[in-house]
Amino acid sequence: MTQKEQKEKKLEDIKKEAEQKNCPVQRSLYFIEEFLAGPMCGKCFPCSFGSYEARIRFKRLLTGTATDEDVKSIKRIASNMIEASMCKKGKDTAKFILDNIDLKDLTEHLSGVCSGNDCLAYFKYIIIPEKCNTCGICLGVCKDNAITGEKKKTYLSGYHPFEIAQKRCTKCGECIKVCPTGAIVVVNATVKEPVGV
Secondary structure, three states: OOHHHHHHHHHHHHHHHHOOOOOHHHHHHHHHHHHHHOOOOOOOHHHHHHHHHHHHHHHHHHHOOOOHHHHHHHHHHHHHHHHHOOOHHHHHHHHHHHHHOOHHHHHHHHOOOOOOOOOHHHEEEEEOOOOOOOOOHHHHHOOOOOEEOOOOOOOOOOOOOOEEOOOOOOOOOHHHHHOOOOOEEEEEOOOOOEOOO
16 A cells, blocks of 8 residues: 555544534534644645644634634635645545534624534533432532532531532533433533533
């Protein structure tokens, strides 16, 4: 197998790995980062510069710091890469971005919504007090010590209800799996509506 064939095979492997991600923004960012780390040769300016610039903008989308200008830039960068990249790898990278991202996905991220529920910056776990029976099972499975509160004791009143400390929570989902009453839900971090798991 020639070096060129090895790099082409690597690009196909990257594509398969990227397609396993639910979020289209994360899918594209993964593809770009792996492309930059491996098969990209760096010989033509549109491909190398475009890939780096696209990566910056996708990272901003994932962290919730992107603007409308970033969304426009991603589409422009990918279009320029298809036209001006000298090799098939650069063109394939741009095509992957354009095929996996439509403007709806990008603008949703701008408004704080991840359609794949994968971007940690866009959702959080909360405990609905009315549903919580204060059994404490979630407290026992939380490896991050992000759940605070006290188990209910029949002979006491004035105990602290369970809450999730957002700064400690790594959003692993273990608490949701064990909650017998469905009191722990995933909500959009900005809109505060349940979004499911």
